[in-house]
Amino acid sequence: MTRRGRLRLFLLAALVLAAGYAVACLDLPPFGGDRHPYGDRAVHAALARRTANAVASVNFDQRAMDTLGEETILFAAVLGAVVLLRRTAGEARTEPEPARVSAGVRRLGLALLPVALLVGLYVVAHGNVTPGGGFQGGVVVATALHLLYVAADYRALERIRPVSRYELGDAAGEFAYTMTGVCTALAGPAFLANVLPLGTFRALASAGTVVLLNAAVGMEVACGVVVLLATFLDQAVEIADAPGGPRSADGAPEEEPT
Amino acid sequence: MSAFPAASALPLVVAVPLLGAAVLAVAGRRLPRVAADAVAVAFAGTAAAGALLAAAGWARGAGGAGGARGSAYAVQWLGGWRPGRGGGTGIAFVGDPLSLGLAALVSLLVIAVLAYSWRYFEEPPLPPGSPGTAGAAGRSGAFPALVLLFQASMSGFCLTGDLFDAFVFFELMGVVAYALTGLRVEEPRPVHGALAFGVVNSLGGYALLLGIGLLYARTGELGLAQLGRRLDHGGGPDALVLAAFVLVTAGLLVKAAAVPFHFWLPDAHAVAPTPVCLLLSGVMVELGAYGAFRVYWTVFAGSGGVPPEAATRTFLTVGVLTALLGAVMCWRQRHLKRLLAFSTVAHGGLFAVGAGVLSADGTAGTALYVLAHAGVKAALFACTGILLDRYASVDEHRLYGRARELPLVGGMFLLGGLALCGLPPFGTSLGKAIAEEAAGRQLPWLTGVFVLVSALTGGAVLRAGLRVFAGVGPRPRATAAETAGTERTHTGARNRDRGTDRHRERDPDRGRDGVDGGAERTPGDEVPETGGPLRRIPATMLLVPAALLAAALAVGLVPQLAAAAGRAGRLFAAHGPYAAAVLDGRAAHGSSPPAVGWTGTGAALGLASTALGAGLALLAVRGPLPEALDRVLGPLRRLQSGHIGDYVAWTTAGLALLAALAAPGTVLGR
Amino acid sequence: MTDVLVAVALLLVAAAATAAVVNRDPARQAFVLSFLGLSLALLFTYVQAPDVALSQLAVGSALTPLMILLTVRKVTRGSAGGPARTAGPGRRPDRGTARDRRPRRGERR
């Protein structure tokens, strides 16, 4: 299709959709309404399981299968990205040059790093009580480690980041989550059932298996995001194209213009 | 095992491959290849056993934990969150014969794929010095792990009884499939095909999620059974229900590659590694249709949903368009993987028609058809993979007569073509016969569509098989550009490092304006997936297509399977009983299942379409089609442009088309 | 009062989404996406979804733009040694003319 034809087709279809969707919106319950049957039941169930953060209760207890699927998506994407962004034959690995970072930036970065790590771990640990949890905290931890790249340089980052360890952590998180489910299915009442003692409401160790699953997710997300960023950084910083530039259509280096 | 009810096995069918994937992701590259393959097969086999056990439990009539004894649906509330009086908050896994059968099919096909790639399929290599390879060049070990994740996602999608959970598995299926499609990043086309696949399927996922949001706003529920029940309490359908139906159905039809959402499929299938094609074509695409009809029956089939006339109009129109377009495009291909991909599009259309008449026997026939089609199509892809690995090409013209030395593979390929045509007593023929009879009762000319589409797709396979394996007919005419290409090919094909896409257009305008567009251009030669051209065909690679064809034959010959399909159709095409079984644990009492089996008419029509397909194939190998026909088909071929912007525009148009099809009788003219 | 805040945040989100689409340069788009992430986080806070706001902040305004920027860097860096055929913002692809094959200024970082 020509660019214009494509746009025309799209605009025509979009017009139909926009009209239909707008009419459908008029049939929606008004924004901010009071009828939330599922939500009310979920809150009730969360309180019964002594989980102060109802969202965590939905995520890790009532609809724990969704979260298993979600973590598996992350796991699959990390696995996929590592395979897709592998260094292929013919690509050279260049040593990144040591970067010069001003003293102020360096100090700030190094001071922020432990703070950010602690915040991340705190967010993971309190997932059952306060907003946050394994996913949010995990991302914070993973990005915090990359402050080292800003504060020092890529080589410093690589020293604290042996990628295969993090791959192991990623898989271990996924394994732990699934294994919890399998154990509760074989020895307990049902798959991913909350079988642990529920503890005291609002305490760090409340809510039973929610704590375990939350920790597994935190580990998987932190490690997975580190690996994900590592593969992209690897491409952007270290992996050089095959000598002679990207392969041309003929499979041979493109000739120099005359 | 009697203390362990069949329903409890349902989540394990998903969990076991996940465990295997986690193990292989770590250990895969450290273990020797054989050990890694064996671990993968062990996990996949355990899950398959679980699925079969659950299916057998169902067959014995043990409903399991969730349902009363004798209930036809095995219901398992995950985490033990069984609904109380006010309604529940948990997710149910529901095993009915169709979902259990599909989950078993997924697992068995995964085992076939692992066996097919056993030791020979070259996993993505890592250059020396990559992490975890201890200096030497190594494997990434990710392939079997990804296949297990694929298995888990597809099984989960079959078994879940919750719409949002289905979305999660839908996305997981997608993510794994994009990675598997683009696995061979050393070549230009896989990355492009995987990207188109990823963008279009993600859009489908987002449309599905918007639809879920609208349904949640109306009903405050996410479970399929609960959604259906709430909609029925809310009075007749309105624009909101219609919009939700359109968005949810479109999202699932993207996965099913229905026109005009189908463009990603040929692009992805032509370039994905062959073992992956077995799964994509054999079962993933069909799961899209399964999802669309599952949601229709459980959510929208009641009084508060979409009226049956509107739904059937939507499904039949889309199905017929898909079947015809797919069949015509299939006939036009000479790249064998693309040819098979378009035949999957066409058959997907027939499935939509067969189930789209919204009757129990139509559904039962389609179920059998899907089952047998999976075996046949996977066997055909497996044979094509052997050609690819031996001759470094899958081009019908270039391979002319070269595969005479492979009579066994050739025999299986031709048998597959005949089965695709609908030759009795293959299961494809039985399924087609039942589905086309059900469709013909609704609209008599639909029978013709079934016959024509089967003949065209099967005929295309026969034509290619006759040329490649027997050298029948004159050598296909080669264009000048192609002859030039062939000379350079032979040395280049083995060199994995080099780009293979010799015929890529440098000038973007030339291909677009040229008379031939893209289709006549040779697809270029391929790189074997076995790390080098095969000298001897390994026994595993021969055994797999043979077993798959035998299974497709068995589907047609085992009367118990047909009877089970009849019961499956009745239970699947049911709105109230599903909700009653899931929510109230009440056994389903209903009409008796439709009698499903061979009939004289069905067998005769199967023979007719086979004769038509064989005739077309013999006619085609004599010489090229008349030029005039080519000119008519040219614009159709140019639609498949490989341009992501085009595909997105068509996807949007498809959403609008579905809205236009479903609106009359739902909100307009009531 | 909350309604007004929500409405303002919604309009901000709509504007940011439009801007992210209209900005054809991927590097600039990454920054706009980051801003879209921030405005979404703001909206989520107003509709009482702190959990979601937190992850949107982490993912939408940090992780996703970061990955896009790394991709842009790779894609432009990759062209330093060979033909640069990336179609930049508003640039017509020059079909591999000699001019296009020379590394562009500022690419070698």
Place this chain on the structure above:
Amino acid sequence: MSVLPYLVAGWIFLVGLYGLVTSRDLIHAVGCLAVTQSSTYVLLLAVGYRRGGTAPVFADAPAGARVVDPVVQALTLTDIVVGATVTALLLALVVQLRKRHGTVDPDRLSELRG
């Protein structure tokens, strides 16, 4: 106000599609896909909002407090993860596509025709 959030969600969806259709750069297209997805966040959270409700976290709120719907928030969390991972995978494909084809302009990729 009662329909504004829903309409905004629809607008974001369509504007993202528009970006995908007209994109001349695949990295930009992946960004547009992320935009399209954010429409689902807005719709889901708008559906679950309850006027006058607080966050469904009872860390200091009394157990009987009026709260907004926690379920949609859990769904949106899942959705955000899905979005990030899909973006990552597609960007990985774009990186390789650039290496194999020498371009990220969809108008110049033409080998999957027919």
